[in-house]
Amino acid sequence: MKLLFIQDTIDAESIGVAYISAALKNAGHTTSLIVASLERDIYEVIENFKPDIFLFPIIITKQNFFRRLGHILKNRYPDKKIIIGGPFVTLDNRIAEEGWVDYAVLGEGEEAVVELVNAIENGDSIRDIKNLVYTDSGQIIKNPLRRLVEDLDSLPMPDRELYFKYNSFRNLSVKRFLSGRGCPYLCNFCFNRRLLELYRGNGRYVRKHSVERVCEEIEWMRSRAVLRTVHFSDDIFFTNKKWIEEFSEIYPKKVGIPFQCNLTATMIDEDIIRMLKEAGIRGVGIGLESGVERIRKNILGKNFKNEEIENIAVLLHKYKIELYTYNMIALPGESIDDAIETLEINRRMHVKITQCNIAIPFEGLPLTEIATNLSLLSGTEDVLNMQQRPESPIINVKDKEMFERLFLLFPFLVKTNISQKTIRLLLRSPLNILYRILHKISYFLNMKRYYDIPFLSGFRIILDIKKGEKFVKRFFEDV
Numbered sequence: 001m002k003l004l005f006i007q008d009t010i011d012a013e014s015i016g017v018a019y020i021s022a023a024l025k026n027a028g029h030t031t032s033l034i035v036a037s038l039e040r041d042i043y044e045v046i047e048n049f050k051p052d053i054f055l056f057p058i059i060i061t062k063q064n065f066f067r068r069l070g071h072i073l074k075n076r077y078p079d080k081k082i083i084i085g086g087p088f089v090t091l092d093n094r095i096a097e098e099g100w101v102d103y104a105v106l107g108e109g110e111e112a113v114v115e116l117v118n119a120i121e122n123g124d125s126i127r128d129i130k131n132l133v134y135t136d137s138g139q140i141i142k143n144p145l146r147r148l149v150e151d152l153d154s155l156p157m158p159d160r161e162l163y164f165k166y167n168s169f170r171n172l173s174v175k176r177f178l179s180g181r182g183c184p185y186l187c188n189f190c191f192n193r194r195l196l197e198l199y200r201g202n203g204r205y206v207r208k209h210s211v212e213r214v215c216e217e218i219e220w221m222r223s224r225a226v227l228r229t230v231h232f233s234d235d236i237f238f239t240n241k242k243w244i245e246e247f248s249e250i251y252p253k254k255v256g257i258p259f260q261c262n263l264t265a266t267m268i269d270e271d272i273i274r275m276l277k278e279a280g281i282r283g284v285g286i287g288l289e290s291g292v293e294r295i296r297k298n299i300l301g302k303n304f305k306n307e308e309i310e311n312i313a314v315l316l317h318k319y320k321i322e323l324y325t326y327n328m329i330a331l332p333g334e335s336i337d338d339a340i341e342t343l344e345i346n347r348r349m350h351v352k353i354t355q356c357n358i359a360i361p362f363e364g365l366p367l368t369e370i371a372t373n374l375s376l377l378s379g380t381e382d383v384l385n386m387q388q389r390p391e392s393p394i395i396n397v398k399d400k401e402m403f404e405r406l407f408l409l410f411p412f413l414v415k416t417n418i419s420q421k422t423i424r425l426l427l428r429s430p431l432n433i434l435y436r437i438l439h440k441i442s443y444f445l446n447m448k449r450y451y452d453i454p455f456l457s458g459f460r461i462i463l464d465i466k467k468g469e470k471f472v473k474r475f476f477e478d479v
Contacts (some may be wrong), residue, residue, distance in 0.1 A: 001121050002030045004051035005162070014057045014168055015178055015233065016086065018158035021109050023110040026156050029117060033162045036069070041261035046077075051115065053081045060088040060191075061389045063095060070100035070423070081120060087107050087191040090198070092363035097140055098134045100221055104133040107145050107195065108181070110155060127418070148203035152181065153213045160221060173228040174451040175221055179247075181375040184233035185264070186286075188301035188366035189328070189359065192235055206239050211246045215254040229452045230259035230284070238268060238276075248275040258282040260324075260450065265309040273315050283353075283450050285320035286312065291329060291345035292338045299331050299370060306345060313349035318382070324353045324450050327410065330393035331359045332371040336402045340423065343406070346414045353446045356410035358390040358403075371395045402427040408435035411442035416432035 003024055005017050021031040032049050039045055054073055071081055072408045085105040087375055089095060094103035103126075105112050112131035113264050119126050126132060130146035149155060163169040182205040183192040196205050238261075251259075261276075261285035276284075288309060290296045292328055297303045316323045325346055329339040346354055360367035371377040376396040392404050405427045413423060447453060 001052040001117055002032075002050060003053045003055055003117065004046065004049055005031065005033045005055045005057065006069065007033070007035055007057055008059070008062050009035065013163050013176060015158060015176060016437065017055075017057050018160050019155060020055070020085075020110055020113050020154040021159035021162050023114050023158060024117060027114045027118065031159070031162065031234060033165070035163075035166055036065075038166055038168065043076075051118070053083060055113075056082065056084045056086075058086040058088050058095070059084075060091075060362070063088060067095070067098065067100070067362060070098070072348075074100040084112065085113070087195075088362075091191050091194055091365070093133050093142070094363070097135070098195055102134065106131045106133060106142075107198065108148065110149070111146060115220045119234050125410060132239065137151050141354050145198060145202055148199055148205065148207070150204050150207055152207050152209045157217055157220065159374050161224075164225065167336070170225045171404065172233055173226050173453055174201075175225070175229075176231045177211075177214065177218060177221075178234055179214045179232050179237060180206070180234050180239065181204035184239060185236070186301055188299065188370070189289075190235075190365075191362065193301075193366070194364055208240060208243055211243065211250045214247075215251060218255050218257065222255075225256060230255070231451065232261040235262060236264055236267070238263055238272060244272060244275055248263070248279040251279045256280060258452070260284065262286070265312045266304045270315050273319055273321070276323060277319045281321055282303065282452070283324055284316055285324040285326060286384070288325045288327055288342070288345065290331065290334070291342035292334075295331055295334055295338060298330070299333065301366065309344070310349055317350065322450060323349065324355070325349075325350050325351050327354055327356045328359050329356060329406060329410075330374050330395055330397050331375050332367070332395055334397060336399040336406070336427070339403060339406055340420065343410060343413055343423070344420075347417075352415055353450045354411055354414045355446075356407055358393055358407055359395055360390065361395055390424070401430075405429075405432065405435055408432065408439040428465075 005014075005021065017033070021033075024031050032051070034042060034045050034478075036042060043282060054071065054077075056441070058066050062379055066084070070084075073080065074082060081102040081402065082100060083103045083105060084095065084101055089104050093104055093106065095101065103116060105116070111129060115129045116126060118124070118133060119129065126134065127141075128143070130143050132141075132143045134141055147358040160175075182196075184206050185188070186193045186196065199205055212295045218227070230378060258280050261281065265286060286309065289300050289302060289303070291306065293306060313323055327346065329342060331338075361371050377394070391407055393400050397403055409423075409426060418426075418466065444477050
């Protein structure tokens with residue numbers, strides 16, 4: 001069968017799509033990809049490829065795009081099936097009840113999608129296909145999850161060639177890879193907590209590829225596309241010291257490309273940092289989330305002291321490793337003073353690159369339950385209709401407008417020594433348009449610095465994305 005993946009923009013390739021495409025090709029099917037924002041005529045691509053099935057990798061903050069697209073394609077091509085998947089679908093599968101969805105795949109989908117497509121092709125029953133949600137006689141059927149694939153090396157190499165038709169991807173100097181799957185932590189705001197609960201009893205959740213397989217995949221990519229920086233997009237890169245020891249021995253010899261990864265303050269020490277430095281690490285992302293220990297522990301479920309992460313920052317600076325922090329504001333019970341303290345700890349740690357997000361209360365997570373119990377949230381309908389990452393608090397907080405401005409100014413302010421008095425004055429000033437421009441500039445410069453993206457390459461990607469937004473807007477307007 002012919003299967004067409006559709007995603008909205010090229011700002012990040014979907015490794016999940018690449019894995020599933022590889023599994024489908026191994027099973028004898030044909031796959032292709034549309035990045036909607038890079039196509040002048042989506043219908044022309046569809047008509048030329050003539051797919052039997054559409055597959056949507058639904059991004060958490062883009063479900064409204066897929067919802068609109070799904071309705072349009074189902075009306076125009078009623079005989080084509082639409083399969084959806086991704087972390088958001090696993091977290092909140094109410095979207096599967098909407099009329100444009102034929103099948104939703106929960107959790108890790110390589111085996112489930114292949115079984116489903118084979119069943120559709122052969123006219124077989126789908127009743128026993130695990131990980132599947134579908135409608136039968138007006139009733140939503142949710143099949144149980146299958147056991148996890150514990151030997152990740154048994155999966156085919158991700159089908160990265162799917163993206164090579166787009167120069168924006170091929171020529172981008174940083175590429176994303178996964179050295180493993182799963183996270184050992186139970187953070188109250190993260191989909192991994194929900195996945196870990198769903199998969200309990202169905203196999204080991206935290207798994208790693210062999211170091212040899214990781215190096216093989218990177219070498220394959222380097223031989224076919226521009227690659228100057230490797231980004232390991234694992235939720236937590238370090239989960240096993242023996243694996244890191246082997247990686248620090250093999251990676252510099254076989255690959256030797258500077259890399260970045262995500263770590264956590266509670267699992268690393270100077271010995272780990274030294275080994276990663278010897279392997280060629282240039283940047284580390286750490287989830288600080290909140291600078292207030294009370295909020296981090298009681299609301300977010302991350303139990304470490306400020307002193308711990310500040311000590312890790314000292315070590316990273318000692319080894320000349322760039323530190324990137326993930327931060328979250330507009331949390332249940334958080335005051336603007338608390339949020340400013342999150343900014344302040346970043347400044348004390350001399351962090352130059354940050355990501356600040358507005359808290360998103362996803363269905364089925366403890367963070368959402370906490371907000372609901374405190375009467376700070378009326379429901380999760382706003383989350384179901386998001387078109388981008390929120391810039392305004394979803395959870396009810398005091399000083400909402402100040403939170404909005406702090407979100408916009410955070411990447412800029414963290415690099416400054418501006419006094420708290422001046423910061424509070426800026427947060428009270430209705431200069432949101434100016435702040436939004438400053439936010440975009442700061443974000444672009446941060447990405448350039450952290451990922452070592454050449455200025456011209458980064459600028460071209462931004463132009464492609466902005467141009468693509470017009471294509472997508474025109475597509476929806478023409479319907």
